Amino acid sequence: MREMTGHGLHGGTAAWALLALxxxxxxxxxDGLAAVSGVELFVSRSGDxxxxxxxxxxxxxxxxxAKKRIDTLQAREKEIDAELPRADDDAARRKLEQEKADAAAxxxxxxxxLASGPFATLERARxxxxxxxxxxLPAGGVTVWxxxxxxELQRTLAFTAADGGTAEAPVVWRARPGEEVRLSAGRAVPxxxxxxxxAALARLPDAARGRVVQADLPALGVRDFGExxxxxxxxxxxxxxxxxxxxxxxxxxxxxxxxxxxxEVLGKTEVNVRGTKGCKEGLFRTDExxxxxxxxxxxxxxxxYWFWDWAxxxxxxxxxxxxxxxxxxxxxxxxxxxxxxxxxxxxLLCEIDQPGEWVLDRETGIVYVWPxxxxxxxxxxxSVLKEAVTLTGVSHLTLRGLVIEGARANGVExxxxxxxxxxxxxxxxHGSWAVRVEGGxxxxxxxxxxxxxxxGGISLSGxxxxxxxxxxxxxxxxxxxxxxxxxxxxxxGISLSGxxQRAANNLIHHAPHQAFGFSGNDHVIEYNEVHNVCEExxxxxxxxxxxxxAARGHVIRHNFIHHVYGHEGRGCSGVYLDDHFSIAxxxxxxxxxxxxxxxxxxxxxxxIENNVFVECWPALxxxxxxxxxxxxxxxxxxxxxxxxxxxAEPWRSRxxxxxxxxxxxxxxxxxxxxxxxxCVDGKWDGNEPKARPYLKYxxxxxxxxxxxxxxxxxxxxxxxxxxALKRGFKPIPVEKIGLQKDAARASWPVEHPVTEHEIRYAxxxxxxxxxxxxxxxxAR
Numbered sequence: 001m002r003e004m005t006g007h008g009l010h011g012g013t014a015a016w017a018l019l020a021l022x023x024x025x026x027x028x029x030x031d032g033l034a035a036v037s038g039v040e041l042f043v044s045r046s047g048d049x050x051x052x053x054x055x056x057x058x059x060x061x062x063x064x065x066a067k068k069r070i071d072t073l074q075a076r077e078k079e080i081d082a083e084l085p086r087a088d089d090d091a092a093r094r095k096l097e098q099e100k101a102d103a104a105a106x107x108x109x110x111x112x113x114l115a116s117g118p119f120a121t122l123e124r125a126r127x128x129x130x131x132x133x134x135x136x137l138p139a140g141g142v143t144v145w146x147x148x149x150x151x152e153l154q155r156t157l158a159f160t161a162a163d164g165g166t167a168e169a170p171v172v173w174r175a176r177p178g179e180e181v182r183l184s185a186g187r188a189v190p191x192x193x194x195x196x197x198x199a200a201l202a203r204l205p206d207a208a209r210g211r212v213v214q215a216d217l218p219a220l221g222v223r224d225f226g227e228x229x230x231x232x233x234x235x236x237x238x239x240x241x242x243x244x245x246x247x248x249x250x251x252x253x254x255x256x257x258x259x260x261x262x263x264e265v266l267g268k269t270e271v272n273v274r275g276t277k278g279c280k281e282g283l284f285r286t287d288e289x290x291x292x293x294x295x296x297x298x299x300x301x302x303x304x305y306w307f308w309d310w311a312x313x314x315x316x317x318x319x320x321x322x323x324x325x326x327x328x329x330x331x332x333x334x335x336x337x338x339x340x341x342x343x344x345x346x347x348l349l350c351e352i353d354q355p356g357e358w359v360l361d362r363e364t365g366i367v368y369v370w371p372x373x374x375x376x377x378x379x380x381x382x383s384v385l386k387e388a389v390t391l392t393g394v395s396h397l398t399l400r401g402l403v404i405e406g407a408r409a410n411g412v413e414x415x416x417x418x419x420x421x422x423x424x425x426x427x428x429x430h431g432s433w434a435v436r437v438e439g440g441x442x443x444x445x446x447x448x449x450x451x452x453x454x455x456g457g458i459s460l461s462g463x464x465x466x467x468x469x470x471x472x473x474x475x476x477x478x479x480x481x482x483x484x485x486x487x488x489x490x491x492x493g494i495s496l497s498g499x500x501q502r503a504a505n506n507l508i509h510h511a512p513h514q515a516f517g518f519s520g521n522d523h524v525i526e527y528n529e530v531h532n533v534c535e536e537x538x539x540x541x542x543x544x545x546x547x548x549x550a551a552r553g554h555v556i557r558h559n560f561i562h563h564v565y566g567h568e569g570r571g572c573s574g575v576y577l578d579d580h581f582s583i584a585x586x587x588x589x590x591x592x593x594x595x596x597x598x599x600x601x602x603x604x605x606x607x608i609e610n611n612v613f614v615e616c617w618p619a620l621x622x623x624x625x626x627x628x629x630x631x632x633x634x635x636x637x638x639x640x641x642x643x644x645x646x647x648a649e650p651w652r653s654r655x656x657x658x659x660x661x662x663x664x665x666x667x668x669x670x671x672x673x674x675x676x677x678x679c680v681d682g683k684w685d686g687n688e689p690k691a692r693p694y695l696k697y698x699x700x701x702x703x704x705x706x707x708x709x710x711x712x713x714x715x716x717x718x719x720x721x722x723x724a725l726k727r728g729f730k731p732i733p734v735e736k737i738g739l740q741k742d743a744a745r746a747s748w749p750v751e752h753p754v755t756e757h758e759i760r761y762a763x764x765x766x767x768x769x770x771x772x773x774x775x776x777x778x779a780r
Contacts, residue, residue, distance in 0.1 A: 039109065041128060041144040043119045066110045073107040076100075109138070122146070122157055122183075129171060130162045141169035146402070148179035150188075157183060158390045165396040167419070175401035185388035185430075186243070186406030187222055189215045189380030195368065200361075203296070203349045208370055212352055215380060217365040222382060225362055226408060228301070228347075230487045231313030233334060237408055237431045238454050238486045241383045242358050242367055245374045246405075248429055248452045248485060251346045252357040254290060259304075259342030263287045266325065271307070271336035274629060278307055278338030282315060282328025292321035293350050299362065302326065303488075304343025307335035309538035309567060310513075312488045317345075383408045383431060391417050398423055401746070405429045411453075416440045424746045428452045431486065433459050437473050444474045447744035451479075454486030456495055456517075457508070463499030465520060468650050470500020477505045477740055479750055484511050489537055492517040492544070496525070503528060507739045509752055512536035516543040522553035529738035531563040532755050534572040541576025541599065545584070547633070549604065549641045549666070552655045554584040560737050562592035562714075565757045573599035573621070577606060580626055580637055580667070583657075585609070588732045590716050591616050595759055596686070602626040605657055605671035610730055612706075612716050613679040617759055618686030620674065626667030627690060634667055669694045676729045678706045699727040 080100040087093040109132065119125045125144050132142055142165065165171035175181040192213035195201055204212055217223070222240070229236020242249045254260075263286050267279030294300045295318075303314045316329040328337075345351070349359045349368060358369035371378035388407040391397060391414045398421040404411045408431040414420055417440040424447045427434040431454040437443050438461050450457040457480040462471020480493040492514035494503045502524045508515040515530040525543060534540045542561050545551065556575060566572030573596040575586055583605035590612045591597035597616040600606055602625045613619035626633070645651055646658045657671065664670065669691045675698035684702045687695060701724045709717040717734055718724060725731075739750055 039132060039138045039140075039142045041119070041125050041142065043122060043125045043144065043146050070107050070110050073103045073110075076103050077107070105135070106138075109135075122151055122153075126157075126159070126163060133162065133165075133171075137165060137169035137171075139169060141165045141396075142171050144171075144173045145176050146173065146181045147176050148181060150182040150184055152184045152186075152188065153385060153388065156185070156385055156387045156390055158392070159394050159397060161393040161395070163397060164394040164420075167396060170396040170398060172398045172400060173402070174399070180403060181401070182403040182405060183388055184381065184406045185385035185404075185408075185411075186381040186383045187220060189220065189242075189367075189382060191215075192369070192371070192378060192380065197366075200349065200366075200368065204368075205350065205353045208352050211355075212368055212370045213378075214369075215367045217360075217367060217382065220382075222384060223365065224384075225360060225365070228314065231333075232311035232489055234313070236487070239408065239431075240360065241408070241429075241431060241454075242360070242369060243381045243383075243406065243429050243452075244356075244369065244371050244378045246379075246429070247356070247372060249356055249358040249369055250485075252348050252352040252359050253344050253346035254348065254351045255344060256354060259344050260286050260288045260291075262304075262306075262337065262339050262341050262343065265337050265339050267337065271338070273307075273335075276307075276338065278336045280332060280336045282306070282317075282330075282332045282337055283325070284337055284339075285323065285325050287324070289324065291319055291324055291326065291345060294345055294348055295319040295321040297348050297350060299347055300345060301347040302328070302343050302345050304333075304337075304341060305537070306333040306337045306341055306343070309571065310489055310540050311335055312537075381406055383429075387411070387413055388430070389413070391415070391420055393417065394420055396420065400424055402426075403428070407431060410434070410436050412436070414438070414440065414443055417443050419443065421446065423447055424744050425449075426451075426746050430454065433457070433491075434480075434483075435459065437461065440471070440473075442472045444476065445478060446474070446476045447742060447746055448478045449746040450493075451482050452485065453483045455484060456491040457483050457493040459495040459497075460501040460503075461495075461497040462501065463520070465499055465644060468499055468521060468654060470522060471498050472500055472502075474502045474504070475506060476502075477742060477745060478507075479739060479746075479752075480506060480508045481752065482510050484513055488512045489540075490514065490517065493530075493533070496520070496523040499523075502526075505736075505738065505740055507750065507752060508533065510535070510755075513540055514542065514544050518543070518545050518554065519548065519551055521551060524555045524557075525559065526555065526557045527559065527737050529560045529562075531561070531752075534564055534566050536567055538566045538568075538571030540566065540572045541578070542573070542594075543575045545577055545581045547579040547581060547637065547640075549580060549582050549637050549661060550644050550646060550655075550658070551581060552583045552605075552658070555587070556584055556589065557587040558589065558732060558737060560590045560592075560734070561594070561597075562590070563754050563756060564594040565759060566595055571595055573597065574616075575599070577601065577603050579630060579633060580604070582606070583671070586611065588730070590614075590732065590734070590737075591619070592714070592716070593756075593759070596621045598622075600669070600672065602630065602667065602669050602691075603672075604661065604666075604669070607673050607675075608677065609673065609675045610732070611677045612732065613677065613684075614681055614711075614716065615759075616679070616682040618683035619677070619679045620684065621686040621688075622669060622672060622691050622695060623688040624669050624691040624694070626669070631667060637666070638662065672696065673698065675699060676724070676727055677701070678724050678729065679703070680706060701727060701729070 195214050226239025262284045265279045266283040267281030269280035271278045302317045313333045318327045355372045383406050386409045389412045393416045395418040400423040403426045410432045411427040411430040411434045414437045419442045422445045426449045429452040433455050434450040434453050436459045458475045460473040484491040493508040496518040498520045500522045505527045508530045509532045511533045515533045561574040574591045575598045577600045580602045582603045585607045588610045592614045597619045599621040673696045677700045679702045707719040707722040709715045
């Protein structure tokens, strides 16, 4: 494979911290931020003297301004006392009394600020915000400025309704301009030591001795290591994780990349799924002789795709070194095990053979790691707290410009919140999701960098499917990459559920499975760029939804999906509406270099219009599974549909086709329209023959030069003389796709290498001349 560099991002600075309550004063335009109104607070960790001169001067200036303002207010109160006896009437008197009351309230707040001085902790600043709110939030709200530093949280930073603001007086917690503020849910490992235990040294490979170092976690006060759980269809976290130099370390494994194969299954109970055979019990052989050494490990484990290419699970395992037989500790994988499927071993001290690998001895609490290369001594951190930040029932609160890292579960959880936001944050190195939003309305994650998560990136859920009231949550302009480290499947970069969420202008890349997963109704996925996902699975989709006639109203438009191959270059799709999922408008997207661009497993009423397909094999794959092998799923689909009031308003007006669905061959792939698309340098029609009579094709441009502006440079805009325009094709606004330069972005510019592989399966085999065979055109 080779790598190409896309347009560009990433950055970071050093760390420490500051916070104190000071009077309102607008920031200069040179700070690159809008003026701030209302009351401002600042935080400084006790004992830190390292504030730079500019910050110290700014704090002194603010305190001087506060004192001058207090003097002004006191003078005005005295003036009002003198004016009151001379007031002309009751109205004038009431006006002066109100002015005095307002001046006194502002003065008392400023006096309290000066009396309290800088806050030593985030919790103390939160208390001050609550006090201000109880007294009545000032016009313009409250801004809490946090100075550079690492805030090692002793407990989850939890916000409740008492901490929120209003539309007119929001509460904002943010890093000071140009300074890096870290909220850490982990514990620092101050130093690593040489490995001294003779047994451990004997287990290490020769090349690792002298390079692998150790740390004693109980000596640091860390004794709860958690459990390593998870897998397809099962919740589970990785437990304690290790990060060095801000990078997640990988538990030592073999092979370092790729997988071993099951050479023979030995279980007694046969599994047979439509002719695909295996066994129920986790007992199998491999031909890899290296696994014999694993028998001497304290706690060997395996991760595998044991039966299907899209369902992974981890197991404890026992190894027979003589026969190279592996026996899984129950419970077994739900689908069973079959010959030829792939797996790797991990949690193996004997396999620490490269930088970035580690193992935790759960009996002694000793961490062994081969640190990655970097300047100076390696900086370590282990995850400790379950969540870093939670918001429960909060309104109008924003976290901006923060680095949030190191939780065993989620970085940020919002539950039942309204109009809350994460803006320009870096949310990284968590055991589960970076951000989970559940319930509430109108929350947004904007301009954030999300990476290194054990599960997915951002999960948005809200709204009411019964009434179709939208949640209105949004994920916008985020860079999400290298996620799903632990649970490898069905943990997308962005998950949308409920009703009416939006994902726009996000860049998502390098993950083992999906970029987007969606369920429910009326979601919009637009202007996103995606590449190099579904790297470790097949029968998978970049944008995926499953098995629901009622899940309608989705729009997938103006996205650029490219360089997506699937495991070993076979079997994944750009948009995958699986097992009768209905419906979506798939409009104005660009699909480039992938095995299948759009796959629809039966379903109903999809619109595929105005898309560009380049080097897709094929562009379309629509089947009639409901008339064949998946006919058994009808009862489940009917049950799901009848769970919703689809014959009553607002459903009957919003989705009128549902009113006649059950009387109109519901398992047939009816209602799909394929209109005014462009397909070149690949295969157009991979649709199942049984499905084609139900499909409507209109004015598609296939195997004809569309006259792109710069095909060789990946510029798929159309020249004015394109024959597609004459057929009614509408130009795609490519300049609006992907990340946008914005003051709210966590970093800019953005670098994201694009990895190229080969697409390997029958329809893409090249003839002797070396170029792909000319595809046979289907219906157009």
